Amino acid sequence: MSVCLDEQVCKGCGLCVVSCTKQVLKISQKRNAKGASYVEQTDPEKCVNCGICQDICPDLAIWVCS
Ligand code: SF4
Numbered sequence: 718m719s720v721c722l723d724e725q726v727c728k729g730c731g732l733c734v735v736s737c738t739k740q741v742l743k744i745s746q747k748r749n750a751k752g753a754s755y756v757e758q759t760d761p762e763k764c765v766n767c768g769i770c771q772d773i774c775p776d777l778a779i780w781v782c783s
């Protein structure tokens with residue numbers, strides 16, 4: 718299971734990272750076109766598709782996709 722991310726929309730606020738109960742999200746070292754360090758999923762196999770990250774993101778940048 719995994720989530721999808723629009724890395725160009727993500728502003729790297731970290732809300733989803735601290736809200737994920739499975740701790741499978743982290744802020745990347747890479748930056749998007751806006752200069753923001755965007756989020757990435759570290760262990761897709763541990764994701765339970767709970768949707769918490771999707772619900773908490775203020776910019777609709779992350780969503781459950783499988
Ligand atoms: S769907 Fe749930 S488990 Fe998966 S990355 Fe989002 S908050 Fe974490």
Ligand code: SF4
Pocket residue numbers: 726727728729730731732733734755756773774775776777778779
């Ligand atoms: S996906 Fe949304 S909540 Fe997560 S860091 Fe990016 S902007 Fe913040």
